[in-house]
Amino acid sequence: MSGGACPQCENWAEPQLDDTAALRNVLVMESNNEDASVVVPDKNQFQHILRLLNTNVEGKRKIMYSLTAIKGVGRRFSNLVCKKADIDLNKRAGELTNDELERIVNIMQAPSQYKIPNWFLNRQKDPKDGKNTHSLSNAVDNKLREDLERLKKIRAHRGLRHYWGIRVRGQHTKTTGRRGKSVGVAKKK
Incomplete structure (x- = not known):
């Protein structure tokens, strides 16, 4: 046993780190009442808030979950995008380089070019042009408004039913949903 606490390893020794370098390289954050340590190569390169597709993305969350802040991107789609972009799912969003972020945005904007199947897209057989696309951020609201119009x-x-402001999908309206616009027959006096 040569200077280590591990009885099985004879050549084991604790790594010697400069205290200031260790403090600079390790950033400890709290996320959802859980302590999570993040190893950052350089303190200046970590971004706490990223701007992707007109959306603020939280940098301290894991990349798969931080991408879900973008409208039109769920957990499954963000997981698939990260795998197609060859990005480690354990990385935090703030650790990514500009090249990796650009790859992610390109894949999200043109998923069919990266062999993402049509059934994964949120805008299949568009009524106007018949194409399969994936709407993101502001385009989701625009497409919904166009469809309703x-x-x-x-x-x-x-x-x-949308115009009248009442339930659209066959629900009962006699007793529930009374706080909106009044619908039905007015009571005689």
Whole structure:
């Protein structure tokens, strides 16, 4: 036993680190009441907030979960994007380089070019052009608004129910949902 605490290893010795270097390289953060340590190569390169696709992305969360802050990106889609971009899922979003972030954004904006199947996309067979696309951030709201306007314009049942502000998918309306606009017959005096 030569200077180590491990009885099985004879050549084992504790690594000697400069205290200031160790403090600079290890950043301890709290996330959701859990202590998580993050090893950062350089303190200046860690970004606490990233701006991706007009959305603020939290840098201290793991990349897969931080991408879900972007509208139109869920956990499964972000997992697939990270795998296609060859990014370690245990990395924090703030640790990524600009090249890695650019790869992620390119894959999210053009998923069919990276062999992501059509059934994974959130905009299949668009009524206007018939293409399969994936809407992200502000485009999700725009597409929803366009769809509702189209339904109202053609006087479809769904469009009328949206216009009237009542339940669309066949739910009962007699007793629930009374706080919105008043619908139905007014009581005689």
